[in-house]
Amino acid sequence: MLDTNALNTAVKALTYPTYDGAQTREELAQLRREYQEATGLLVAEWVEFLKDEHGYDLPAAAQSAVYSKAWEDGHSSGYQEVESCYMNLADFARTVRQA
Secondary structure, eight states, X not given: OOOHHHHHHHHHHSXXXXXXXXXXXXXXXXXXXXXXXXXXXXXXXXXXXXXXXXXTTSOHHHHHHHHHHHHHHHGGGOHHHHHHHHHHHHHHHHHHHHO
């Protein structure tokens, strides 16, 4: 499972395909699809890390809701911010469940 630092490193190692004058539009589109797929797989693994590390005691529906809100609130500031939001929201969800 990828933690946030490993995710940042892995995503930075990927290069977003840009037009270099040699590819056709279809080739470039295929390269971009492959990039998106690779990034998506990394992020999916990281989401599992978040759920296991910070949301382990929450029901699956709560884990998904917490992640969705954390992504909405934090993604523009990076994966570290999403993780921070996830931790805070998971703590809030625990408090609500115990009330």
